[in-house]
Amino acid sequence: MSGDERSTATTQGSEEATAGLAADDMRAVGNTRPGGRTARTRAAVHKAVRELIEQNGETSPSILEVAARSGVHAATIYRRWRTPEALLLDVAVETVNEVSPIPVTGDLRADLTAYTHNLVTSTRRPGGLGFLNAMLTAARNPEIGPTGIQELVAPRLSHFQRMLDASGATELTPLDLFGLVLAPVYLGAMIGALPQAPDQTEREVAEIVDNVIAVRLYRSSAH
Amino acid sequence: MSGDERSTATTQGSEEATAGLAADDMRAVGNTRPGGRTARTRAAVHKAVRELIEQNGETSPSILEVAARSGVHAATIYRRWRTPEALLLDVAVETVNEVSPIPVTGDLRADLTAYTHNLVTSTRRPGGLGFLNAMLTAARNPEIGPTGIQELVAPRLSHFQRMLDASGATELTPLDLFGLVLAPVYLGAMIGALPQAPDQTEREVAEIVDNVIAVRLYRSSAH
DNA sequence: TTCAAAATGCAACACAATTCGCGTTAACAT
DNA sequence: ATGTTAACGCGAATTGTGTTGCATTTTGAA
Numbered sequence: 186m187s188g189d190e191r192s193t194a195t196t197q198g199s200e201e202a203t204a205g206l207a208a209d210d211m212r213a214v215g216n217t218r219p220g221g222r223t224a225r226t227r228a229a230v231h232k233a234v235r236e237l238i239e240q241n242g243e244t245s246p247s248i249l250e251v252a253a254r255s256g257v258h259a260a261t262i263y264r265r266w267r268t269p270e271a272l273l274l275d276v277a278v279e280t281v282n283e284v285s286p287i288p289v290t291g292d293l294r295a296d297l298t299a300y301t302h303n304l305v306t307s308t309r310r311p312g313g314l315g316f317l318n319a320m321l322t323a324a325r326n327p328e329i330g331p332t333g334i335q336e337l338v339a340p341r342l343s344h345f346q347r348m349l350d351a352s353g354a355t356e357l358t359p360l361d362l363f364g365l366v367l368a369p370v371y372l373g374a375m376i377g378a379l380p381q382a383p384d385q386t387e388r389e390v391a392e393i394v395d396n397v398i399a400v401r402l403y404r405s406s407a408h
Numbered sequence: 409m410s411g412d413e414r415s416t417a418t419t420q421g422s423e424e425a426t427a428g429l430a431a432d433d434m435r436a437v438g439n440t441r442p443g444g445r446t447a448r449t450r451a452a453v454h455k456a457v458r459e460l461i462e463q464n465g466e467t468s469p470s471i472l473e474v475a476a477r478s479g480v481h482a483a484t485i486y487r488r489w490r491t492p493e494a495l496l497l498d499v500a501v502e503t504v505n506e507v508s509p510i511p512v513t514g515d516l517r518a519d520l521t522a523y524t525h526n527l528v529t530s531t532r533r534p535g536g537l538g539f540l541n542a543m544l545t546a547a548r549n550p551e552i553g554p555t556g557i558q559e560l561v562a563p564r565l566s567h568f569q570r571m572l573d574a575s576g577a578t579e580l581t582p583l584d585l586f587g588l589v590l591a592p593v594y595l596g597a598m599i600g601a602l603p604q605a606p607d608q609t610e611r612e613v614a615e616i617v618d619n620v621i622a623v624r625l626y627r628s629s630a631h
Numbered sequence: 632t633t634c635a636a637a638a639t640g641c642a643a644c645a646c647a648a649t650t651c652g653c654g655t656t657a658a659c660a661t
Numbered sequence: 662a663t664g665t666t667a668a669c670g671c672g673a674a675t676t677g678t679g680t681t682g683c684a685t686t687t688t689g690a691a
């Protein structure tokens with residue numbers, strides 16, 4: 186009923202974030218120990234989660250399964266992540282930042298095409314809807330709330346901002362890209378509307394990119 | 409491990425669907441009994457689910473809670489719906505068909521505005537993300553699969569088709585509206601990007617509608 | 632009215648998920 | 662190096678979820 190700060194901390198927890206917390210107010214209560222064994226445990230658990238997702242597809246692994254596979258005791262996982270949802274979210278955020286880079290070349294159409302293609306492809310992998318699911322679960326969790334979600338999304342949005350700045354697309358905001366690219370791709374994958382054949386994928390990607398271009402042109406002309 | 413057909417049946421089950429099944433091939437195995445007590449039980453359970461969602465916000469009620477509230481024994485609910493996800497999906501589909509009509513007046517902009525406004529408003533109610541969550545869970549469920557999801561979505565898409573036909577918007581498909589309206593609104597609500605003030609809501613709705621118009625114009629001109 | 636069986640209620644049951652107390656290991660500040 | 666204590670492992674206890682067999686009620690049709 187009380188231990189919320191830990192769950193929130195590990196939820197954000199990339200490497201830097203954990204270190205950042207250590208240098209903060211945690212000092213008052215007692216030292217935190219991100220190094221050595223703790224990092225090793227974290228890595229083992231994350232690895233196990235990824236492997237289980239790879240195996241089982243969309244079905245989310247339970248904490249017990251993760252414990253068995255990683256060799257880390259279940260009680261430890263419960264203590265650090267509190268719930269399976271928090272663990273999955275932690276892994277999902279890390280994964281998305283690794284595998285889904287946002288290109289910034291100054292050519293809006295090229296950047297969007299590359300990014301969207303990558304995104305569409307990633308939704309077809311086993312567990313491709315896992316990130317969306319983790320985000321949605323987090324959004325529905327009162328412990329996290331709107332603020333927590335926006336903290337999770339903020340880094341990606343600022344990347345989008347850089348892409349837009351580089352190409353001078355002042356008519357568009359990161360939220361536009363979120364609505365015109367991310368949202369349709371994820372929900373399209375959800376209802377199985379995405380094409381399976383590779384050549385149709387190109388057409389799908391082109392269509393989404395065209396939508397963004399259309400909106401940009403419309404806003405330029407219509408004042 | 410075997411009883412899938414029942415769960416699938418109740419998943420689709422609006423009133424007509426249930427009656428339709430009774431007149432079908434179910435006759436071979438044994439009579440089904442949609443009337444009287446069965447209907448009463450179903451209504452009580454649905455009512456309890458809605459009330460619990462109203463109370464608890466985004467947190468999904470468990471089958472045990474629904475049983476306690478509805479006065480229907482838990483075993484009965486387990487037998488009819490199998491899992492909490494299937495129950496929530498059942499209620500969510502029914503709800504969405506009731507509260508979120510798709511207008512068809514022949515004026516595309518007006519229809520879209522009315523529908524989008526309704527949609528944005530509904531995502532702000534307690535449990536507003538419940539439908540998205542239920543759909544996503546269903547999509548991740550191997551028992552249901554892409555086919556099952558498309559059966560759920562199909563009626564809504566055909567309604568969209570009517571809206572487009574009535575206004576002569578041949579450049580657009582129902583899937584376009586799904587991607588340009590539904591997806592951004594739901595995912596916008598997810599990340600808390602939707603405005604809270606009523607007057608900003610109008611601007612948000614107008615922007616989404618403008619995006620659709622922009623895409624339509626773009627496709628008309630760019631051949 | 633009468634009857635076969637579908638649907639429900641009930642309680643015991645099996646099993647998975649989560650928590651807890653406590654002893655052990657190992658960061659890391661000194 | 663050395664001491665403090667955070668983080669971990671372990672197993673038992675607790676709680677929650679889902680299942681099953683059987684008696685009872687109720688439906689729909691003969």
